[in-house]
Amino acid sequence: MKIHRxxxxxxxxxxxxxxxxxAQKQESPVSFATDAKITNSDKLQATKALRTLADDxxxxxxxxxxxxxxxxxxxxxRFEDWTLQEYRRELRQAQRYRARLKEIxxxxxxGDDLITYEILAFQNQDDGSxxxxxxxxxxxxxxxxxxxxxxxxxxxxxxxxxxxxxxxxYLKLVGELADIxxxxxxxxxxxxxxxxxLPKPALPSTRLTWEGMQSGLPSAIRVDxxxxxxxxxxxxxxxxxxxxxxxxxxxxxxxxxxxAVIGEExxxxxxxxxxxxQYPNGLAVYKRWVRTMTTLDLSPEEIHQRGKxxxxxxxxxxxxxxxxxxxxxxAQEFLLHLKTDPRFIAADAADVEKRYLEYVHRIEPKLGEYxxxxxxAPYGIKxxxxxxxxxxxxxxxxxxxxxxxxxxxxxxxxNLPERSMVWAGSLIYHELLPGHHFHIATQDENKxxxxxxxxxxxxxxxxxxxEYAASLPIEMGLYETPEELYGRYIGEIFLAARLVVDTxxxxxxxxxxxxxxxxxxxxxxxxxxxxxxxxxxxTGMPAQALAYRIGYEKIWELRRxxxxxxxxxxxxxxxxxxxxxxxxKPLAVLEAKVERYIAAERD
Numbered sequence: 001m002k003i004h005r006x007x008x009x010x011x012x013x014x015x016x017x018x019x020x021x022x023a024q025k026q027e028s029p030v031s032f033a034t035d036a037k038i039t040n041s042d043k044l045q046a047t048k049a050l051r052t053l054a055d056d057x058x059x060x061x062x063x064x065x066x067x068x069x070x071x072x073x074x075x076x077x078r079f080e081d082w083t084l085q086e087y088r089r090e091l092r093q094a095q096r097y098r099a100r101l102k103e104i105x106x107x108x109x110x111g112d113d114l115i116t117y118e119i120l121a122f123q124n125q126d127d128g129s130x131x132x133x134x135x136x137x138x139x140x141x142x143x144x145x146x147x148x149x150x151x152x153x154x155x156x157x158x159x160x161x162x163x164x165x166x167x168x169x170y171l172k173l174v175g176e177l178a179d180i181x182x183x184x185x186x187x188x189x190x191x192x193x194x195x196x197x198l199p200k201p202a203l204p205s206t207r208l209t210w211e212g213m214q215s216g217l218p219s220a221i222r223v224d225x226x227x228x229x230x231x232x233x234x235x236x237x238x239x240x241x242x243x244x245x246x247x248x249x250x251x252x253x254x255x256x257x258x259x260a261v262i263g264e265e266x267x268x269x270x271x272x273x274x275x276x277x278q279y280p281n282g283l284a285v286y287k288r289w290v291r292t293m294t295t296l297d298l299s300p301e302e303i304h305q306r307g308k309x310x311x312x313x314x315x316x317x318x319x320x321x322x323x324x325x326x327x328x329x330x331a332q333e334f335l336l337h338l339k340t341d342p343r344f345i346a347a348d349a350a351d352v353e354k355r356y357l358e359y360v361h362r363i364e365p366k367l368g369e370y371x372x373x374x375x376x377a378p379y380g381i382k383x384x385x386x387x388x389x390x391x392x393x394x395x396x397x398x399x400x401x402x403x404x405x406x407x408x409x410x411x412x413x414x415n416l417p418e419r420s421m422v423w424a425g426s427l428i429y430h431e432l433l434p435g436h437h438f439h440i441a442t443q444d445e446n447k448x449x450x451x452x453x454x455x456x457x458x459x460x461x462x463x464x465x466x467e468y469a470a471s472l473p474i475e476m477g478l479y480e481t482p483e484e485l486y487g488r489y490i491g492e493i494f495l496a497a498r499l500v501v502d503t504x505x506x507x508x509x510x511x512x513x514x515x516x517x518x519x520x521x522x523x524x525x526x527x528x529x530x531x532x533x534x535x536x537x538x539t540g541m542p543a544q545a546l547a548y549r550i551g552y553e554k555i556w557e558l559r560r561x562x563x564x565x566x567x568x569x570x571x572x573x574x575x576x577x578x579x580x581x582x583x584x585k586p587l588a589v590l591e592a593k594v595e596r597y598i599a600a601e602r603d
Contacts, residue, residue, distance in 0.1 A: 038108050046108035053100050054116055054450040060093065061452055067151050068455060071401070076155040079176040080148060082183040084190070087134045097124040112582055116450055118589045122295070127288055132281040135191055138198050139184055140262065142209040143540035149213065152177055153220050161223065162230045167239050171246060174221055178250030185257050188266075196279055197270040198262070201512055202539040205532070207259065214255035218247045274512045274538035275505040286506045289543035294550040295460045295586035300507035303546060307499025310549065311522055314493040321482045321489075335490075335524050338483065344422040349383050349413035352421070356381050356411065359425040362478050363433055370472065371434065371580075372573045375441035379407045379432055389414040393529060397431045399440040407437040420524075423487035425479060426470045430491075435466035443583030453583055459544060461584045464551015467495065471552070494523045495549040498537065502545050505538040512538065554587045555579065558594045565598050574601075 061068055069076055080086075097120065106117050139145045156173060160166050191197065198206065222243065228236045276282035276289075290300060318331065327334050338344060346352040360381075367374060377400040384395055395411040398404070409431040412419070429435055439462065443454060470488065479485040497519055504510030504518075512534055519530045537545050558579075563570045578597045579590065 042108040046105045049104045058452040094124045122586045136285045141540040161227050174246050181254030188261050199274045200270040202535050293543040293547045300503040304503040310496035318489045321486045338422045339420045344420045346416050352413050356428045359428050366476050372577045377441040379437045382408045383413050384410045397436040423490050426488040426491045430466045430470040435469035439465050456584045458584045459547040460551040463548040467552035468555040490524050497522045498545040502537040506542045
């Protein structure tokens with residue numbers, strides 16, 4: 001599926017455009033030499049063409065992604081365009097990339113260049129994306145446009161205000177921010193014309209999101225006196241008047257128009273049911289989203305059944321632990337016990353940090369047995385700013401960068417009596433070691449990678465690796481008590497259940513109530529959290545939640561395949577190096593790389 005540019009960095013994740021089979025299987029109109037006839041000239045020509053294309057892709061990313069330009073310390077020339085015309089331009093760009101790829105003899109490539117070719121071919125293959133894919137994304141949900149607008153706000157915060165041209169550019173960018181709001185209004189109106197309405201259950205939270213944006217964004221983009229010290233009092237006054245006019249007429253006015261268009265009349269026409277399949281062409285669009293997010297050729301039905309099987313398997317493992325502990329109540333009663341057991345309730349923020357670090361210190365001595373190399377960047381644990389904690393369920397990992405060379409997991413220390421730490425080990429192994437930090441820092445430190453690959457974070461690979469990493473401590477023996485292992489399984493069953501409900505709601509006719517009942521049966525999350533999560537799967541980011549468990553299962557599948565094929569030749573450190581060393585990639589491309597590794601080791 002061709003994803004609109006601004007969606008790439010929602011939640012700071014670059015979601016690749018994963019569009020087809022591996023490059024090696026593509027048909028090409030160009031007649032190339034066979035493998036046996038490849039010459040050095042062929043290799044040089046193919047390598048040069050491929051690297052030029054990769055550089056052009058990176059330049060295109062930099063031109064269109066505000067997030068990337070911020071990350072690279074580049075000036076922000078303009079903000080994103082959310083129109084159908086821009087989406088169509090992107091489809092044409094992908095078509096041009098396909099044409100250039102067909103002119104490159106992939107048989108003449110090897111190593112990282114071959115991987116780069118496979119990634120680009122996978123990203124840009126034609127999968128039938130069309131205007132329907134644009135209209136069936138609800139940009140107004142909390143998981144779409146609000147993230148991008150926050151990034152744009154950060155860009156305004158970073159703008160220099162040292163000259164008159166700087167001031168004019170700031171006003172220009174604020175105008176473009178207002179343009180985005182207008183484009184969102186126009187898109188909603190276009191959806192209405194096509195009979196496409198956001199489901200009614202998602203409207204209250206969506207309105208609250210935009211009301212919050214309307215009350216918070218204007219003050220956030222106003223400029224304090226300190227930033228205007230380079231200007232005279234008169235110049236400051238002129239600038240502030242122009243900015244106030246933009247804010248009142250364009251920003252606040254734009255929010256008024258957006259809230260009006262999703263008002264009572266909109267709600268009266270909105271469906272009670274959720275999921276993409278209810279819309280014309282919605283099932284086809286969802287299937288493309290499935291492929292985009294999982295980076296594999298899997299049907300919704302297959303994923304649904306895999307999810308149910310995984311839930312059953314994990315449920316049995318959890319039941320065995322309850323029996324081992326002599327607990328005679330139900331699974332839900334045991335979950336309640338774990339959520340309230342004082343052993344798993346941190347006393348304060350310092351205690352939260354101490355518990356996480358205990359798990360980190362457990363695994364550090366084991367890492368050399370499982371990994372040939374480790375990232376050079378240090379890592380640590382920090383509390384979220386208290387003001388940010390209420391808006392986050394858990395926390396997040398923030399990778400090392402020039403301004404902050406340490407990879408930190410930022411944890412949430414609010415409402416500690418309600419935050420059981422029974423799964424703290426699984427969480428920190430996922431987020432830090434050997435999960436996100438190992439992957440993201442290693443990828444960033446590999447300067448031999450093309451820039452677009454250094455900055456790619458395919459969700460299925462990124463979250464799949466982190467989940468696989470959190471499962472390694474089981475074989476390491478680091479979940480030392482039955483409760484700690486149960487905590488790991490709590491996380492596993494949550495991700496497995498998402499396979500069931502995401503496909504259920506978007507492809508198989510499940511109601512929101514059915515999905516919530518299913519989640520409540522197996523997940524430790526609260527009723528409020530489940531309500532929010534199921535809306536995310538069905539209206540905000542369909543298929544995105546599939547990537548975590550599917551990526552985890554695929555990496556384990558590849559490992560077991562390598563173990564079975566290589567026997568005594570299998571080395572876990574080599575396998576992890578093959579998976580991690582050159583960073584994020586579609587799972588189909590990772591599979592091809594692992595197959596080449598197996599063939600080389602076997603020979």
